[in-house]
Amino acid sequence: MTLMFRSAYAASVQAEHAQTSASNASSTANAALSKMEMMQADLERLMMITEAMWLIIKENNLVSDDELVAKIREVDLRDGRLDGRVAKQNNPECPGCKRTVIGKHPVCLYCGAVVDRDPFAR
Numbered sequence: 001m002t003l004m005f006r007s008a009y010a011a012s013v014q015a016e017h018a019q020t021s022a023s024n025a026s027s028t029a030n031a032a033l034s035k036m037e038m039m040q041a042d043l044e045r046l047m048m049i050t051e052a053m054w055l056i057i058k059e060n061n062l063v064s065d066d067e068l069v070a071k072i073r074e075v076d077l078r079d080g081r082l083d084g085r086v087a088k089q090n091n092p093e094c095p096g097c098k099r100t101v102i103g104k105h106p107v108c109l110y111c112g113a114v115v116d117r118d119p120f121a122r
């Protein structure tokens with residue numbers, strides 16, 4: 001009888017742990033979904049701003065659609081592949097200590113020198 005009780009107790013503890021794990025996974029999934037929706041809204045807003053800026057440039061006869069398309073292709077082909085993606089650039093060298101600066105830090109982690117980066121670097 002005691003053995004049966006222990007077994008039932010162990011099963012209920014396992015079930016509780018499983019429920020807690022499922023609840024945590026659900027919370028994590030909801031947080032990821034929320035973050036993705038915020039990023040999607042940011043992307044949509046950036047697309048709208050880009051289009052508005054393009055229309056201003058175009059309406060002022062500064063650049064034609066064909067020139068824009070050609071420039072997009074030129075940027076795409078920087079890595080030799082027409083794949084709709086901008087190639088990643090190598091990490092820059094620190095102007096102070098000449099070490100490779102890893103990540104997106106604005107200053108060198110070794111010597112503290114300010115590292116100027118390409119504003120469009122990925």
Ligand SMILES: [Zn+2]
Nearest residue numbers: 094097108111
């Ligand atoms: Zn440095």
